[in-house]
Amino acid sequence: MNTDGRTSNEFFAGGLSDSKKHSxxxxxxxxxxxxxxxxxxxxxxxxxxxxxxxxxxxxNDIPKSFAGVKIVQISDFHNSTSIMDRLLDxxxxxxxxxxxxxxxxVDQSRTNLDTAMTFVDKLSKIADTYIILGNHDTxxxxxxxxxxxxxxxxxxxxxxDNDYTxxxxxxxxxxxxxxxxxxxxxxxxxxxxxLPRDEKCVIWxxxxxxxxxxxxxxxEKLGSRADLIFAGHAHGGLIGVPFTEGLYSPGEGxxxxxxxxxxxxxxSAMIVSRGVGNSGYTLRLFNSLHLVVCELESGKQK
Numbered sequence: 001m002n003t004d005g006r007t008s009n010e011f012f013a014g015g016l017s018d019s020k021k022h023s024x025x026x027x028x029x030x031x032x033x034x035x036x037x038x039x040x041x042x043x044x045x046x047x048x049x050x051x052x053x054x055x056x057x058x059x060n061d062i063p064k065s066f067a068g069v070k071i072v073q074i075s076d077f078h079n080s081t082s083i084m085d086r087l088l089d090x091x092x093x094x095x096x097x098x099x100x101x102x103x104x105x106v107d108q109s110r111t112n113l114d115t116a117m118t119f120v121d122k123l124s125k126i127a128d129t130y131i132i133l134g135n136h137d138t139x140x141x142x143x144x145x146x147x148x149x150x151x152x153x154x155x156x157x158x159x160x161d162n163d164y165t166x167x168x169x170x171x172x173x174x175x176x177x178x179x180x181x182x183x184x185x186x187x188x189x190x191x192x193x194x195l196p197r198d199e200k201c202v203i204w205x206x207x208x209x210x211x212x213x214x215x216x217x218x219x220e221k222l223g224s225r226a227d228l229i230f231a232g233h234a235h236g237g238l239i240g241v242p243f244t245e246g247l248y249s250p251g252e253g254x255x256x257x258x259x260x261x262x263x264x265x266x267x268s269a270m271i272v273s274r275g276v277g278n279s280g281y282t283l284r285l286f287n288s289l290h291l292v293v294c295e296l297e298s299g300k301q302k
Contacts, residue, residue, distance in 0.1 A: 060300050075104065212263065
């Protein structure tokens, strides 16, 4: 019999009563449940939602006839059939003048060439499409690479495999360069050595953002230039970490420097897409799929 005036549901030396322990456990379980639910929702958002990032590139070197030109950049598609139709709708809604594909159209674990060829064919019907290859594309057999290349040509898309061309409007032009490998690679060096000199404006398509500074220095060393570079590959750092550029990039390692958006160096800039697909079985978190819309403007930078 309890004769000291206390009940079994009150405090005892050394801990909480059973009812308060149960209440605390419930609060912990509810909190954990909310966190897990929020993470699942964010995981779905990051891997299914396509965000549109509008970026303006202003430069005196942009010919006036190119003012207002809209470029849609797509990177790291990785044969993502689940988002292809929605992605095509978003691209078409932007009414682009040009479409740039900056590598990894296929995936080494999903090398369905028909999907990649269908995707490029549909893009080519929206606007003039220019393509470079990424590491997953160059990992294909020579036979499959030729099959892709022939398909791109048939659809009207332009493959810049260590090559250059011109965008022309209103009697003015912009040189468009596409490099497949590192800028200090033999093929890239050979391309830069034969690029026409004294071009007023040069845009580069290059899969690997970690080569930003090297492209600027190597092209200048060989008498060329790079005003604006479009890149991908970094997948936004995979997991978004506050106050960083993400957790990991395949080309830069942990806590990379270039993963998403615009980066400036003097009068030159690089735009990096987080990509619209995932490689293999990797997933994103706090890092949504990324469609870049870049508008060119002619004028003096502030």
